[in-house]
Amino acid sequence: MKATSSFIHNDFLLQNDFSKILYHSYAKDLPIIDYHNHLSPKDVCDNRKFNTITEVWLQGDHYKWRAMRTLGINEKFITGKATDNEKFLKWADTVPYTIRNPLFHWTHMELMKHFSISEILSPETAKKIYSSTNEQLQSLNHTTQGLLKMNNVTLVCTTDDPIDSLKNHSRYAAKEKEMKLLPTFRPDNSYAIGNSSNYLEYLNQLEAKSNIQIKNFEDLLAALENRIDYFHETGCRLSDHGLENLYYFQKGTCNIEQIFKKIKAQRPLEIKEINYFKFEVLHFLSTCYHKRGWVQQYHLGAIRNNNKRLLKKLGPDTGFDSIGDYSQAKNLSRFLNSLDKTDQLAKTILYNLNPSDNEVFASMVGNFNDGSVKGKIQYGAAWWFLDQKDGMEKHLNSLSNIGILSCFVGMLTDSRSFLSFPRHDYFRRILCNLIGDDVKNGILPRDEKWLGKIVSDICYHNAKAYFPF
Known part of the structure; x- marks a missing residue:
């Protein structure tokens, strides 16, 4: 397996020029x-600092647990008493086999967003990624409030x-x-x-x-x-x-x-x-x-x-x-x-x-x-x-x-x-691509200002107006 995850790039999931305009100009930075x-x-409230990537990434995540069980991984390495390092290595074993499951996208979007890691998580890269993420988690940028x-x-x-x-x-x-x-x-x-x-x-x-x-x-x-x-x-x-x-x-x-x-x-x-x-x-x-x-x-x-x-x-x-x-x-x-x-x-x-x-x-x-x-x-x-x-x-x-x-x-x-939280970005890219495809196919007019406003409303402004906070 190639080490790079270059498929997670600025235009990930954006398959036409208008979808890229909508995302980069009207959705991305909201x-x-x-x-x-x-x-x-x-x-x-406590601005918790996590000791390991396992603590913040694998504890409590039943999406990952189901995938690991499906691959025959023992519960010891999922919710059991294995060390954080051992659990992470088992997750790294799992990731290459999650293709076409959203876990594959989410995993690499989260590594890129929070740790600037562009490599595919696999048994070959696991040790390096475990060390790098754990080191970064000790900074104030990676406490709960920092994240x-x-x-x-x-x-x-x-x-x-x-x-x-x-x-x-x-x-x-x-x-x-x-x-x-x-x-x-x-x-x-x-x-x-x-x-x-x-x-x-x-x-x-x-x-x-x-x-x-x-x-x-x-x-x-x-x-x-x-x-x-x-x-x-x-x-x-x-x-x-x-x-x-x-x-x-x-x-x-x-x-x-x-x-x-x-x-x-x-x-x-x-x-x-x-x-x-x-x-x-x-x-x-x-x-x-x-x-x-x-x-x-x-x-x-x-x-x-x-x-x-x-x-x-x-x-x-x-x-x-x-x-x-x-x-x-x-x-x-x-x-x-x-x-x-x-x-x-x-x-x-x-x-x-x-x-x-x-x-x-x-x-x-x-x-x-x-x-x-x-x-x-x-x-x-x-x-x-x-x-x-x-x-x-x-x-x-x-x-x-x-x-x-x-x-x-x-x-x-x-x-x-x-x-x-990159799931919000995932959604925004999918939304922009869906509308961009309609423009490309002549189903919607190519009106950037109008469609851009609708995109930004869906991604942020509608919720801001709807909820009485």
């Missing part, structure tokens, strides 16, 4: 608003449970940094009643944080609203929810207080009761978001923790989730309509994980855009298994064909890694 990620607020500044990130929204103290967000805000660090309200655990003993333990923690004793369902809602107010005071203006699909029922279909009593008594629940409980909580939370002017996000369609043997051994979020095939349209429509009919539908971003739902979601958002706000209901960026070149292009095409691309609020990282 700031980044990363409105959804899973970064550690403590690491940001964010290097990528021109102006705002980071982390993902936080209602029981989180948000102390790191408050500590960071007191330092008056140029870049903002804000929480996102992620209440999935507040309606995760499938395991009653775990849920009751969570309620105890919610009681302590809200200072509200939760004896019944109304108390639960009061405690959650209390935490929403606390998050709001700390700068939060976003919520997020990870669900297989949304739920809808006519109010009163089940007796919600009876369901809550069964939870408290740890009695078995019927599937209908579990889903009704989720609907009632989600509907209430959505009205709270609307009242405070928040944006709500729904990530729909993942089937999680498929491998129960390895879930028991390694825990959740370790690389055993995949695309689900749930029915989405009808209940999604009914849920949004139940809020809209009382004019309590907040700004909403919908993300699908199954690509067969692209057109369903792209068309659904148009049902609830009412002229009150530009792009009030958004078809969110290609997510998780879809945030690669083909997935982004399909998402952009579905949005263009059925909705209004020019209103789109753009890309996010959805990542736990401080090296993942």
Whole structure:
């Protein structure tokens, strides 16, 4: 294998002259608003310095872990007790075999962006790259805040449970940094009643944080609203929810207080009761978001923790989730309509994980855009298994064909890694190339100023205007 990765160059992915103009003049240098990620607020606040490239690059990255397992690499070198050096060498063994997976592009874009390394990562180059990256990581340019500044990130929204103290967000805000660090309200655990003993333990923690004793369902809602107010005071203006699909029922279909009593008594629940409980909580939370002017996000369609043997051994979020095939349209429509009919539908971003739902979601958002706000209901960026070149292009095409691309609020990282921000650059290049191809093929007029403005809006300005930060 040749050592150089010269394919990552200034015009990477830009396959015609107009796409190069759009990217270099209107997209490349724009700031980044990363409105959804899973970064550690403590690491940001403490300006963490990483000891090795393994710490910042491989820990917590289940994309890489899945690839390594597929190649037959022992778990010792993935999440196990091998040294950082040993784990990195195994990742270097893996990279040459990831061709046509986005990991191959991301790996070399991240090496180039953060470490000015243009070589292909392979067994032959691994030792040199490990040494060079580790050395550079000791500089202030490569701390967590240094990496964010290097990528021109102006705002980071982390993902936080209602029981989180948000102390790191408050500590960071007191330092008056140029870049903002804000929480996102992620209440999935507040309606995760499938395991009653775990849920009751969570309620105890919610009681302590809200200072509200939760004896019944109304108390639960009061405690959650209390935490929403606390998050709001700390700068939060976003919520997020990870669900297989949304739920809808006519109010009163089940007796919600009876369901809550069964939870408290740890009695078995019927599937209908579990889903009704989720609907009632989600509907209430959505009205709270609307009242405070928040944006709500729904990530729909993942089937999680498929491998129960390895879930028991390694825990959740370790690389055993995949695309689900749930029915989405009808209940999604009914849920949004139940809020809209009382004019309590907040700004909403919908993300699908199954690509067969692209057109369903792209068309659904148009049902609830009412002229009150530009792009009030958004078809969110290609997510998780879809945030690669083909997935982004399909998402952009579905949005263009059925909705209004020019209103789109753009890309996010959805990542736990401080090296993942070149994904914004990846998106920007793909967007510019897509529009540039249309100009080249005579499908769009060659109007640089007009198309350049649309590109810059999608990459930055739409998000800046949309989110109430």
